Amino acid sequence: MSYFNDRIFGVLMIVLAVAYGWAASQFPVPFGGTEVVGPETFPHLLAVVLAISSLYLVVRPDPDNAWPWSRTGIELIIALVVLALYAMSLEPLGFIVSTALAVGTLCWRMGARPVKAYVTGLVAGTVVFLIFNFALDLSLPLGLLSLLEVG
Incomplete structure (x- = not known):
């Protein structure tokens, strides 16, 4: 089976x-x-x-x-829900905010303290955004950050 x-x-x-x-x-x-x-x-x-x-x-x-229908199974379902919400939030919230929330939540679910988890998510989202935007010249959605643009 x-x-x-x-x-x-x-x-x-x-x-x-x-x-x-x-x-x-x-x-x-x-x-x-x-x-x-x-x-x-x-x-x-x-x-x-x-x-x-x-x-x-x-x-x-x-x-x-x-x-794994125990706690592990529940954590896997939570991870799938977080990733689905991440995909849906990329355009409206932007890459950095969505990534910070998704990575932070997943780190927290894996046992990190909430503040450290979300700081890790914010750093990861920002670094990946900068790499894609400036090093690879591939644009990622700004979402909420587009409100800060001047001009």
């Missing part, structure tokens, strides 16, 4: 990877359309990694895994 659990999960994750990759291919083409690295590149890479990892679960399932 435990082989069956991994295979079901693997197939569901392959479906998710395909849907995620397809959604990324629907992003608007940047002006000029000749860039090798565009807004869909990172999501496509994530979709490929997810698909390969999921295929491994289908082909080589773990013989003695059990669905």
Whole structure:
């Protein structure tokens, strides 16, 4: 029966990877359309990694895994809800605020003190935003921070 659990999960994750990759291919083409690295590149890479990892679960399932319906299972459900809310909040709140809240909440759920967890989230969101915006020249949504722009 435990082989069956991994295979079901693997197939569901392959479906998710395909849907995620397809959604990324629907992003608007940047002006000029000749860039090798565009807004869909990172999501496509994530979709490929997810698909390969999921295929491994289908082909080589773990013989003695059990669905974690204890505290661990509840924490996994909380993590999924946080990630779904993160995806929905990216545009309205912006990358930095959404990332700070998501990373902070996940760190807190893993045992960090709330202040340290949310400071970690804020630092992580800011650093990744700066890397994407200035080093990679890929824009991330500003959301609430766009209200601070002058001009």
